[in-house]
Amino acid sequence: MREEDSNWFSRWEEELPSPEELMPLSQTLITPDLALAFDIRNPNPNNSNNNNTISNNNNNNSPTHYHHQQTGSVPVNPLGNTTTSASTPPPQPNSAEFGADSAELGSGAAGEEPARTLKRPRLVWTPQLHKRFVDAVAHLGIKNAVPKTIMQLMSVDGLTRENVASHLQKYRLYLKRMQGVSAGGGGSGPANGAGGLAAASADPATDHLFASSPVPPHFLHPGRPNSDHFLPFVQVAALPHHHHHHPQQMVATVAHPQLQPPFHRQVAHFGSPPNGQFEHPFLSTRQSQPVHRMGAPLHNQGPGGGYGEDLELANGAGGRKVLTLFPTGDD
DNA sequence: AGCACAATAT
DNA sequence: AATATTGTGC
Numbered sequence: 352m353r354e355e356d357s358n359w360f361s362r363w364e365e366e367l368p369s370p371e372e373l374m375p376l377s378q379t380l381i382t383p384d385l386a387l388a389f390d391i392r393n394p395n396p397n398n399s400n401n402n403n404t405i406s407n408n409n410n411n412n413s414p415t416h417y418h419h420q421q422t423g424s425v426p427v428n429p430l431g432n433t434t435t436s437a438s439t440p441p442p443q444p445n446s447a448e449f450g451a452d453s454a455e456l457g458s459g460a461a462g463e464e465p466a467r468t469l470k471r472p473r474l475v476w477t478p479q480l481h482k483r484f485v486d487a488v489a490h491l492g493i494k495n496a497v498p499k500t501i502m503q504l505m506s507v508d509g510l511t512r513e514n515v516a517s518h519l520q521k522y523r524l525y526l527k528r529m530q531g532v533s534a535g536g537g538g539s540g541p542a543n544g545a546g547g548l549a550a551a552s553a554d555p556a557t558d559h560l561f562a563s564s565p566v567p568p569h570f571l572h573p574g575r576p577n578s579d580h581f582l583p584f585v586q587v588a589a590l591p592h593h594h595h596h597h598p599q600q601m602v603a604t605v606a607h608p609q610l611q612p613p614f615h616r617q618v619a620h621f622g623s624p625p626n627g628q629f630e631h632p633f634l635s636t637r638q639s640q641p642v643h644r645m646g647a648p649l650h651n652q653g654p655g656g657g658y659g660e661d662l663e664l665a666n667g668a669g670g671r672k673v674l675t676l677f678p679t680g681d682d
Numbered sequence: 683a684g685c686a687c688a689a690t691a692t
Numbered sequence: 693a694a695t696a697t698t699g700t701g702c
Contacts, residue, residue: 473695497686512685517695520687560694 473673474514478563483507484518489567525561526570 476484487504488496498516505515 470696476694499685513696516686517697520689521694523687 475673476518476560478560481560482564485564493570522561525558529566
């Protein structure tokens with residue numbers, strides 16, 4: 352009973368981004384790189400970009416060609432944004448520097464040989480994305496929280512099982528560390544304030560990301576398997592109901608490793624199928640639209656350094672491109 | 683064959 | 693350090 356248990360969820364819920372925050376508008380911008388990367392070598396065929404509102408099926412299946420990541424200052428070409436509906440004004444003032452494209456686009460358009468040692472950009476786990484992850488894990492329970500399931504629940508397009516697996520591995524280590532700390536710690540308690548941030552981290556420097564989202568109590572108690580049935584999310588999935596609220600959409604952002612940090616480009620948005628209309632056969636697994644409405648505006652919970660603004664910190668150590676999945680409008 | 687997981691590589 | 697990739701067992 353600890354009220355904590357009842358409260359942690361409320362607080363947690365509060366920090367969830369509101370639908371509005373998440374998707375200001377739907378502009379589908381997909382760089383050739385991404386389109387390609389996701390389409391070709393994709394282990395799990397889940398690309399369902401659907402515009403929530405007007406399902407304007409924008410098949411991004413246009414295999415453009417992709418150029419390898421280079422240390423060079425090769426910016427990703429932001430082409431490919433089809434201004435389908437003029438009604439939507441250009442809300443992407445973000446880094447309005449789109450002009451710097453460099454490449455081409457038409458060249459390999461219908462090409463048949465996209466594949467070619469193409470590597471998809473590294474996924475950057477943003478706090479938002481991580482939260483989604485934690486939510487999913489919480490919802491599933493540790494028992495069922497395995498990569499595939501988590502991935503499905505998260506329903507982030509473009510996310511692969513390996514992405515999740517890798518993250519999960521790391522997350523588990525984090526939990527382990529946390530247990531050690533919080534267990535004997537006493538006092539502070541694991542009731543990390545969502546708004547405040549986990550106070551008891553083993554290493555602040557080591558896990559900023561993980562600290563960004565509250566860890567459900569259950570995670571810390573291995574001894575307590577299924578005691579509660581909290582329902583963090585909503586019933587998700589599988590319900591083909593229509594809604595006017597768009598779920599959260601994720602946007603892929605490419606961070607230029609060598610460019611200034613504050614510059615991230617929104618390249619494309621991955622969405623979750625609202626009511627999964629007809630999708631391609633392969634997508635079957637992903638049609639569900641888990642998220643529903645998590646209320647409340649998201650505020651920065653900046654721990655030692657709240658990430659309000661410092662979005663992805665992709666370190667471009669060597670100069671690799673980085674893919675970031677983001678909820679639209681987080682910025 | 684596919685998945686989870688740990689180990690290892692970048 | 694953060695992710696990706698590989699290796700192993702189920």
